Amino acid sequence: MNRRILLAIPLAAAVACGGDRKAGADSSAAQSPSTTSGADLTGAGATFPYPIYSKWFADYASSTGVKINYQSIGSGGGIRQLTEGTVDFGASDAPMTDAELAKAKGPILHFPTVLGAVVVIYNLSGLTAPLRLNGDAIAQIFAGKITKWNDSRIATLNPGVKLPTRDILVVHRSDGSGTTYIFSDYLSAVNSAWAAAPGKGKELSWPVGIGAKGNEGVAGQIKQTEGAMGYTELAYAKQNHLAAAAIANQAGEYVEPSIESATAAAAGIGAKLPPNTDFRISIVNAPGKGSYPISSFTWLLIPKTIPSAKKHKQLTDFLRWYLTKGEASASSLDYAPLPEPLIATLTARIDSISADTAK
Amino acid sequence: MTLPDGRAVVAAREGEGATLRIHGAPIGDRVYSGAITFFALCVPLLLLAIAWEIGVAGWPTLHKFGFGFLTSSEWDPVTGKFGAAPAIYGTIVSSIIALVLATPLAIGVSLFLSDLAPRWLRQPVGFLVDLLAAIPSVVYGLWGIFVLLPVLRDPVMPFLRDTLHLDKTGLFTGPAYGPSMLAAGIILAIMILPYISSVSREVLLAVPRSQREAALALGATRWEAIWGAVLPYARSGIVGGVILGLGRALGETMAVTMLIGNRPEIAASLFAPGYTMASLLANEFSEASSDAHLSALMAVAFVLFVITLIVNAIARWLVWQVSRNTSGRTA
Numbered sequence: 287m288n289r290r291i292l293l294a295i296p297l298a299a300a301v302a303c304g305g306d307r308k309a310g311a312d313s314s315a316a317q318s319p320s321t322t323s324g325a326d327l328t329g330a331g332a333t334f335p336y337p338i339y340s341k342w343f344a345d346y347a348s349s350t351g352v353k354i355n356y357q358s359i360g361s362g363g364g365i366r367q368l369t370e371g372t373v374d375f376g377a378s379d380a381p382m383t384d385a386e387l388a389k390a391k392g393p394i395l396h397f398p399t400v401l402g403a404v405v406v407i408y409n410l411s412g413l414t415a416p417l418r419l420n421g422d423a424i425a426q427i428f429a430g431k432i433t434k435w436n437d438s439r440i441a442t443l444n445p446g447v448k449l450p451t452r453d454i455l456v457v458h459r460s461d462g463s464g465t466t467y468i469f470s471d472y473l474s475a476v477n478s479a480w481a482a483a484p485g486k487g488k489e490l491s492w493p494v495g496i497g498a499k500g501n502e503g504v505a506g507q508i509k510q511t512e513g514a515m516g517y518t519e520l521a522y523a524k525q526n527h528l529a530a531a532a533i534a535n536q537a538g539e540y541v542e543p544s545i546e547s548a549t550a551a552a553a554g555i556g557a558k559l560p561p562n563t564d565f566r567i568s569i570v571n572a573p574g575k576g577s578y579p580i581s582s583f584t585w586l587l588i589p590k591t592i593p594s595a596k597k598h599k600q601l602t603d604f605l606r607w608y609l610t611k612g613e614a615s616a617s618s619l620d621y622a623p624l625p626e627p628l629i630a631t632l633t634a635r636i637d638s639i640s641a642d643t644a645k
Numbered sequence: 646m647t648l649p650d651g652r653a654v655v656a657a658r659e660g661e662g663a664t665l666r667i668h669g670a671p672i673g674d675r676v677y678s679g680a681i682t683f684f685a686l687c688v689p690l691l692l693l694a695i696a697w698e699i700g701v702a703g704w705p706t707l708h709k710f711g712f713g714f715l716t717s718s719e720w721d722p723v724t725g726k727f728g729a730a731p732a733i734y735g736t737i738v739s740s741i742i743a744l745v746l747a748t749p750l751a752i753g754v755s756l757f758l759s760d761l762a763p764r765w766l767r768q769p770v771g772f773l774v775d776l777l778a779a780i781p782s783v784v785y786g787l788w789g790i791f792v793l794l795p796v797l798r799d800p801v802m803p804f805l806r807d808t809l810h811l812d813k814t815g816l817f818t819g820p821a822y823g824p825s826m827l828a829a830g831i832i833l834a835i836m837i838l839p840y841i842s843s844v845s846r847e848v849l850l851a852v853p854r855s856q857r858e859a860a861l862a863l864g865a866t867r868w869e870a871i872w873g874a875v876l877p878y879a880r881s882g883i884v885g886g887v888i889l890g891l892g893r894a895l896g897e898t899m900a901v902t903m904l905i906g907n908r909p910e911i912a913a914s915l916f917a918p919g920y921t922m923a924s925l926l927a928n929e930f931s932e933a934s935s936d937a938h939l940s941a942l943m944a945v946a947f948v949l950f951v952i953t954l955i956v957n958a959i960a961r962w963l964v965w966q967v968s969r970n971t972s973g974r975t976a
Contacts, residue, residue, distance in 0.1 A: 360931035460907030462932025488932045491721035496918050497907025506790050
């Protein structure tokens with residue numbers, strides 16, 4: 287108990303030093319109870335980064351005393367709650383669309399936190415090296431245009447590999463998911479037929495295949511079915527030791543999914559960003575050596591104007607913390623950290639968040 | 646005699662029983678009856694409020710697609726085209742499979758427990774069957790993925806298709822991947838079995854002994870007594886239990902989602918993946934953010950609501966028919 291109050295004092299002092307004496311006095315009174323009951327900040331959104339976010343929020347609470355309550359209700363729900371103003375920040379695996387931004391009460395800033403990669407997994411016995419695929423082949427398999435494993439369009443990518451005549455069973459996610467969004471974003475980027483239909487989204491009208499619920503559903507179905515192919519996120523595939531295909535990137539090299547190759551994709555795109563970017567950017571099929579082509583950011587959605595000075599201070603402090611300390615722990619949970627140059631750009635961007643002190 | 650708050654209590658003899666009467670009871674009575682009337686009204690009001698809320702939220706979609714929403718098979722959130730026919734079809738078909746499988750089993754179990762089982766076996770078996778209802782549906786789903794699907798894939802589905810040559814019926818054709826309408830129907834059958842059997846058991850136990858004894862006295866065998874005297878007597882109650890199970894099957898979400906293959910397509914073969922309305926909602930609601938998509942999901946919820954109401958109404962009518970016929974015959 288004593289320690290908590292002690293922790294609260296420097297925070298209150300910090301707010302007071304900010305120049306607003308009234309806010310400082312208020313928060314010293316308000317903070318000691320808030321550290322013992324309830325959360326200081328609430329957020330809601332994406333489930334994909336939930337493991338790393340919950341680690342960050344726990345680490346942050348134990349080092350600063352600021353409690354952040356995050357509900358992993360899905361990106362769509364996070365955007366809805368942020369739009370309605372029921373949470374302090376949102377989180378999403380897909381950037382908000384212009385229409386969604388227009389509905390929000392004020393401008394929303396996108397802060398990339400970590401990178402996710404989507405891996406193509408398969409069940410085919412007798413392979414000694416990872417299967418090699420390119421975007422066109424994957425798009426045609428998932429569109430039902432390639433139906434057999436020994437199709438020449440797969441065989442030419444895998445010289446010397448004996449492929450069976452077996453049918454390919456396509457397994458996709460049935461539940462709306464950022465993983466599906468990233469995967470279909472990639473297929474739309476590399477295959478114009480896919481871009482026309484089914485296109486990209488968190489739920490698609492799949493031409494073929496079986497829908498399974500969650501990463502575990504997809505992986506379970508593939509493990510049980512010889513000849514099945516599907517996709518899951520990198521962390522899930524790594525932790526469960528699933529066989530994943532090496533995928534041809536823009537430069538034509540076959541890259542196996544890994545934390546490093548996902549970060550390399552972000553670095554490849556990051557080098558080409560215009561200075562005024564809003565970070566609503568897709569990094570699928572990124573240029574650069576060693577970059578894994580099915581990678582994506584996941585974002586925190588932060589209102590540009592935060593209604594109270596106290597919350598403004600807490601939220602911007604947290605943003606600085608995750609960019610410095612948080613990123614270092616990302617790879618321990620199989621998330622790819624942001625590349626170095628991007629962190630500097632994002633840190634500078636925190637200053638553009640303002641507090642609405644009129645209230 | 647006085648209560649702690651000073652009110653006098655008078656015990657009065659009225660007719661056969663003694664009743665306690667509190668002075669000023671009419672007010673208490675009125676408060677009491679008002680309160681319970683209010684609580685009783687809350688339930689239908691809540692139902693109406695839910696229907697209204699879902700209906701209003703789904704109206705843009707129902708208005709835009711009209712009757713086509715019920716007949717179209719296209720469900721494409723990317724282009725904003727929505728048709729719920731496969732989900733409606735799947736909901737009904739999976740529930741029918743479940744009923745076809747579960748009803749004879751459940752009646753068999755309850756007959757065994759009420760008429761045939763030795764006394765020491767009744768309690769434990771009845772308890773274990775009832776326990777099926779206590780298993781969370783996600784556990785059924787996981788069990789389905791890891792036990793039921795592999796068994797279906799090999800040997801059950803190939804046996805039905807190739808050995809029994811049931812592929813000629815059109816119901817058991819195509820590749821046996823596992824996740825299918827059949828798998829969903831089987832898991833639903835297991836899930837609704839305890840509901841049907843526990844109601845049936847109570848009903849069968851309530852059949853008067855004289856009914857059985859009369860049949861046996863007339864020289865009926867045990868089977869004839871059950872078939873001719875016990876089951877007809879219990880028929881309306883058993884139908885009621887089946888309806889309760891049907892209600893469960895229509896609304897079941899998680900286990901079905903995990904086993905049905907989630908493919909919005911109407912296929913004649915039960916080996917093919919399908920979709921149900923409840924699993925469609927479970928799959929897409931959390932990530933839906935566009936207004937059109939949300940409204941389409943609400944419209945699906947509304948259709949599910951209406952179909953459940955219709956099924957329940959038909960069921961009520963069936964129970965009423967059966968009980969009228971039964972009482973007519975026994976009278």
